[in-house]
Amino acid sequence: TQLLEQSPQFLSIQEGENLTVYCNSSSVFSSLQWYRQEPGEGPVLLVTVVTGGEVKKLKRLTFQFGDARKDSSLHITAAQTGDTGLYLCAGDSGGGADGLTFGKGTHLIIQP
């Protein structure tokens, strides 16, 4: 069973601060995805990273895939209250349509 460890589990910071969330595994993934989930809703895809070392930017969010394709990070610059939510990373083993492996998530609270 492939495992994805996310850290930290919980993070509460002030608006305007920067933060980084990590997603680590001992397994290699063909791609890795980041989702954001708000209370009472399903996860929504933010980004997919495919190539080792790849960096993708989505406004103030920067996603990086590790060179060995075993880990990823999400960096938020100048956090806003609207960034509050549960952030999930999910790895695709490349075995077909047999489902993503999800991390347990990082609960992020941005205080005004």
Place this chain on the structure above:
Amino acid sequence: NAGVTQTPKFQVLKTGQSMTLQCAQDMNHNSMYWYRQDPGMGLRLIYYSASEGTTDKGEVPNGYNVSRLNKREFSLRLESAAPSQTSVYFCASNLLTVYGYTFGSGTRLTVV
């Protein structure tokens, strides 16, 4: 609006009762999934269907059955509900894994 529709949104069952969770997508996706989300456990795959007419077990299939009625619909059935099945259930679909999953808004099930 295009997407994944789940019904019902909330349900309370007594131990031993049965029920079916419905899921439909209108994006012409081939693959569909059922996940459960529990505090501290993350999203875990129950069953998936790579195409119409095929279904396969995921990580936690015990106590559940599924039916891929057609390309649009994928239902999850609990034959004899147990308190351990209290959870939030999410249906998801995708065209290709690398494009990400589209999730429904979930069914919050409580078994008493």
